Amino acid sequence: MLARRIIPCLDVRDGKVVKGVRFKDHEIVGDIVELARLYAEQGADELVFYDISASPEGREVEPLWVGRVAQVIDIPFCVAGGIRSVAAARARLHAGADKISINTPALENPNLINALAEEFGSQCVVVGMDSRKIGGIYRLHQYTGDPDRTLTSERDTLSWIKEVIERGAGEIVLNCMDQDGVRQGYDIEQLIAAREVCSVPLIASGGAGAMDHFEAVFKKANVDGALAASVFHRSVISIPDLKIYLAQSGIEVRP
Template sequence: MLKKRIIPCLDVQNGKVVKGVQFRNHQVVGDIIELAKRYSDSGADELVFYDITASSDQRQVDKKWISDIARNINIPFCVAGGIRTLADAENVLANGADKISINSPALENPNLVTEFAKRFGSQCVVVGIDSYEHNGVYHVKQYTGDVNKTMLTKHTMQDWALIVYNLGAGEIVLNCMNQDGVRKGYDLVQCKIIAELVNIPVIASGGAGTLEHFYDVFSSTNVTGALAASVFHNNIIQIKELKTYLKAKGIAVRCD
């Protein structure tokens, strides 16, 4: 049986792993390779590295750390941040990343999704969606890496998810911004809506605080993975403990 994935997310800024609350006030939490190895060894199914400054600075991710990661871990990983051309994407993949994730550049130029999917295959192309709920409407935000540049787009989460799905995205990471970093649980309503809307894997992101939150999102929605950062970086949840717990509750997860 295909397993539900547990995905630690490492926000990278100036070569260090950082974490902020609701996308602000980033603090350094550790070294990239050290954390990547720790998560890989403790049973993470996949890792996501977001260069959170790259997109809003209009600069591309620095490649050295990507090949360092590829040498040091043997699980799949995805790189996000400032990938805006075929050459950028090719460079990231050639350095050993398995997937590329695009967010703001896809909003600037939606055809990028199709271009990437045609060249590298849909399975490589992840679209990150930053969704902000206001008065019951899920608004898509852009340039969330820099609080001064963050802006609302014309899209709702639903219409943008369908657009990128039809353009050839192979996976969607839904970042529920209201929940980010506050550890009150995933946005189950929103996760359920998007996972039923598109026929590609959806990864829930934003809000994980307890073991139960992971169980809730897997038992009540069709998401195929759950992404989290602070609960792992701060040792609030151990991945091994999380997987043992989920398995006992009947969720299909990878445990050796």
């Protein structure tokens, strides 16, 4: 039986792992390679690295650290941040990343999704979305790495999910912004709405604060994976304990 995935997310800024609250006020939590190794050893099912400063500053992820991560860990990992071309994606995949994730560049140039899927296959094309409810409608945000440049997109989240899947996206990471970094639980309502229109794997992001939040998001929103950052970085939850808890709750996990 396919296991639900637990995915620590490492926000990377200037080569260090950082953590902010509601996308602001970042502080350094550690070295990329050391944290990657630690989480892999603890039983993380996958890792996501977001270079959160990439889109705002027009930079692209440094393939150098992608290669350093690929050398030490034996679980899959995804790299995100300012990937705007097939060539930039290729550099990261050939450095050893298993998937690439695009967010703002997909909104700016939706054809990039098609180009990446045709070149590398849908299985390694992830589309990340930052979304919150405004006036009763879930809407997307862009450039969320920089509070001074964050924009609300015209696009609504649910129709964007459908469009990116048609264009070839193989996985969706939905970051629910109102919940991000505040550890009050995942945005179950939004994730249920997303699940209804999402025929590819769906990863919940934003809001994990306790082990029962993971149980709730798997049972109520039927997501394929749950992503979290601060609860793991600050050792609020240990991954081995979480896996035991979820297994006892009747959720299929990899021991």
